Amino acid sequence: MSATSISASRPTRPGRLRARRRETVAALLFISPWLVGFLIFTAWPVIYSGYLSLTDYDVINNPNFVGLDNYTAMFEDPKIALSLTNTLIFTILSVPLHIIVALALALLLLRAARATGFFRTVFFLPKMTPAVAVGVLFLLIFNGQDGLINRVLGFFGIQGPYWTTDPAWVKPGLVLISLWTIGSSIVILLAALKNVPTELYESARIDGANFWQQTTRITVPMISSTIFFLAIINTIYGFQIFTEAYTAFFGSGNTTYSNDAALFYVIYLFQQGFQYLHMGYASAMAWLLFVVILIFTVVQFAISRRTVYYEGDTR
Amino acid sequence: MTTTTSRADATEIALAPVATGQPPVSPSTARRTPPRRRLGQVLVYLALTVFAVVFTYPFIWLVSASFKPRSEVFDNLLIPKTFTIENYLNIWQEAPIGVWLVNSVVVTALAAICVTASSALVAWGFAYFRFRGRGLLFALVIGSMMLPGAVTMIPTFLIWNGLGATGTLTPLWAQNLFGSAFYIFLLRQFFLALPRELFEAAKIDGAGNWRIFTRVALPLCKPALAVTLLFEIQAAWTDLLRPLIYLRDSDTFTIPRGLKSLLDQFGFGGEWHWEVIVTASVITTVPMIILFFIGQKQFVDGIATTGSKG
Numbered sequence: 001m002s003a004t005s006i007s008a009s010r011p012t013r014p015g016r017l018r019a020r021r022r023e024t025v026a027a028l029l030f031i032s033p034w035l036v037g038f039l040i041f042t043a044w045p046v047i048y049s050g051y052l053s054l055t056d057y058d059v060i061n062n063p064n065f066v067g068l069d070n071y072t073a074m075f076e077d078p079k080i081a082l083s084l085t086n087t088l089i090f091t092i093l094s095v096p097l098h099i100i101v102a103l104a105l106a107l108l109l110l111r112a113a114r115a116t117g118f119f120r121t122v123f124f125l126p127k128m129t130p131a132v133a134v135g136v137l138f139l140l141i142f143n144g145q146d147g148l149i150n151r152v153l154g155f156f157g158i159q160g161p162y163w164t165t166d167p168a169w170v171k172p173g174l175v176l177i178s179l180w181t182i183g184s185s186i187v188i189l190l191a192a193l194k195n196v197p198t199e200l201y202e203s204a205r206i207d208g209a210n211f212w213q214q215t216t217r218i219t220v221p222m223i224s225s226t227i228f229f230l231a232i233i234n235t236i237y238g239f240q241i242f243t244e245a246y247t248a249f250f251g252s253g254n255t256t257y258s259n260d261a262a263l264f265y266v267i268y269l270f271q272q273g274f275q276y277l278h279m280g281y282a283s284a285m286a287w288l289l290f291v292v293i294l295i296f297t298v299v300q301f302a303i304s305r306r307t308v309y310y311e312g313d314t315r
Numbered sequence: 316m317t318t319t320t321s322r323a324d325a326t327e328i329a330l331a332p333v334a335t336g337q338p339p340v341s342p343s344t345a346r347r348t349p350p351r352r353r354l355g356q357v358l359v360y361l362a363l364t365v366f367a368v369v370f371t372y373p374f375i376w377l378v379s380a381s382f383k384p385r386s387e388v389f390d391n392l393l394i395p396k397t398f399t400i401e402n403y404l405n406i407w408q409e410a411p412i413g414v415w416l417v418n419s420v421v422v423t424a425l426a427a428i429c430v431t432a433s434s435a436l437v438a439w440g441f442a443y444f445r446f447r448g449r450g451l452l453f454a455l456v457i458g459s460m461m462l463p464g465a466v467t468m469i470p471t472f473l474i475w476n477g478l479g480a481t482g483t484l485t486p487l488w489a490q491n492l493f494g495s496a497f498y499i500f501l502l503r504q505f506f507l508a509l510p511r512e513l514f515e516a517a518k519i520d521g522a523g524n525w526r527i528f529t530r531v532a533l534p535l536c537k538p539a540l541a542v543t544l545l546f547e548i549q550a551a552w553t554d555l556l557r558p559l560i561y562l563r564d565s566d567t568f569t570i571p572r573g574l575k576s577l578l579d580q581f582g583f584g585g586e587w588h589w590e591v592i593v594t595a596s597v598i599t600t601v602p603m604i605i606l607f608f609i610g611q612k613q614f615v616d617g618i619a620t621t622g623s624k625g
Contacts, residue, residue, distance in 0.1 A: 002584055009605050023444050023445065023446060024444070024446040024447065026444060027440050027441075027443075027444030027445075027446045027449070027526045028440075028446070029440075030436050030437065030439055030440025030444065030524075030528075031435055031436075031437045031440035031441060031452065033437055033492065033493045033494050034433070034437040034440075034456065034493060035452075035492040036493055037433075037490065037493020037494060038455065038456075038459065038493070040493070041467065041471055041474075041490055041493065042459050042467060043460070043477075044470065045466070045467035045470035045471050045474075046462070046466060046467060047472050048466065048473075049466050049469060050316070052469060052470070059473075060471070081432040086518065087540060089359075093556045102573075105366060108359055108362055108363050108366070109363070111355075111356070111359045112359060112360065112363055113356075115340075115363070118365060119366075121611065122367045122370055123366070123367070123370055123460060124607070124614070124615070125370070125371070125374070125604065125607060126370055126373070126374070128549065128600075128603040128604055128606070128607045129374075129555035129600050130552065130555075130570075130571050130574075130599050130600060130603060131553055131555060131571075132323075132388045132553070132555050132571040132574050132575055132596075132599065133377075133574065133596045133599050135578075135599045136574065136578060136592055136593075137373050137376075137377060137596070138382075139578075139582065140376075140389075140589070140593070143389070144387040146390075146391070148373075148391050149377060151391050164525075175530060180370065180373065182500075182619045184621075187615055187618045188619060188621065190619075191619035226601060236463075239463075240464070240465070240505070242464060242556055243556065246555070246559075247555065247575055247578065250577070251579040251584075252576075252579045254327050266465055268557070269420070269465055269624065270556070272559055273468070273469050273472075274472075274559070275413075275425060277378040278527075279469050279473075282469055283469050285465075286463065286465040286466045286468065286469070287466065288423075289463055289465050290462070290465075291468050293463055297461075307560070
């Protein structure tokens, strides 16, 4: 920007040049913590992880180069397919539900007039719960026999499933408890909703649009960039689900019986890397995860080009 | 830029939640059909109240259960049949909760202070100065956010292992000395929204770079620094993955790692002393609730701002 304009003006005065160099030095000093950190904790680990993924490194012995063995082994490892499927199911269930529920609550909040602030606090608060405690709560509240959820369902005459032990219900249960912590999405959507120009609703109402039509034709399109942002972020988080499920189903104790249904990808990666010390294999797994997330993100961006409305100059 | 508007919006939301509320209500409709409107409003409040109960009940359940004796933890009664504070007295003998809390406080404080200071420095470097390669370097900051933590997890472990730091608390916070991409992004946006004339004026008055940063920019940036601090306190306090990777001895555990070990020891796979687990869960959670009530405005503003940056 200004750099080009300076170099373009031919008679560069030495004083100016020195000032520019001084500015660069100062800038580099200011960003040096990040530069150093990036080289040590991002750049090098990325390269080294790529290398490790081609070895059989196990911390104890020196790494041996094994070519693509780890990658081909992943195709034959049934737990890779299992954990990947589990993760996909969780993500595909949780992301849309998450957004729909958060949007519904944000729309309600918008109409709460004076009480908006109070209810927003209430909805946000669970987000503060440490994920470990969420995992504990899941075990307790979703317990098949004595859990609160099934007691409530029983009150309505419904026999609730064994959420924490029945492999078919473990993931739906985890999706439900994850909905408990959607506070930040609600806050983000509420902020977006408040930016929708009121005139749009007024003219729509004059044209006789009802609430549902206003929501689907005005609200959702107008905040589509925010919805898209949440979809991207939550997909990335969903693929990396770890703490809640690990707390509830894995660990040194034999926590429950249906571990397999809750074996998410990062949990399996953690087990491979840090419990079995298959660090080469775990590194290869990390790269597969990266590729999967990348594909999903690219696909979402491709879809968004046709469906997402960006207001004015938002780049 | 969009920065100025979105931040202003976020503040406005927090300051005046009422002012811009309910766009669908125009005075004319309100006057024409008052009973229906009022019914609609009642339904809105009813729905919100139901959801409010759903959202708060797990907490209340947990707190209530922590005041029950072992045999009644699962009875799902709101008011304990036998009210006891014994769990809170005994838990200190059951587990080194005190040590875990101290460890967590140390890690959290160091993590939050380090990341706020370093990220502010870096963000200022990117926001204020003009230098060749700035765009590229900042793209790297953003790009590094896209990288799943799993990719760098193992080499990072090997670094700390090589330094002999595994088993200590250091790996849980020391990386924060180097800034964190998300906070750098957040703070840079904030700095960019400040009028540049302020800094030019300070420069003319003879202030050096460091002085401009510490005396002019940072004080103006307090809200964003508070957001960073609070976000990182929450992140550091609640982290489980890193303590699982780096800590082995119970004496070095943070409180979430300790809670996990209690669950392994006393949960379904263990001795079924659920009152210990429930009480430890409350102890783990309460500091975060307090934190939220201290910094509620910052949390809400910070998150709303994050969303509008999408």
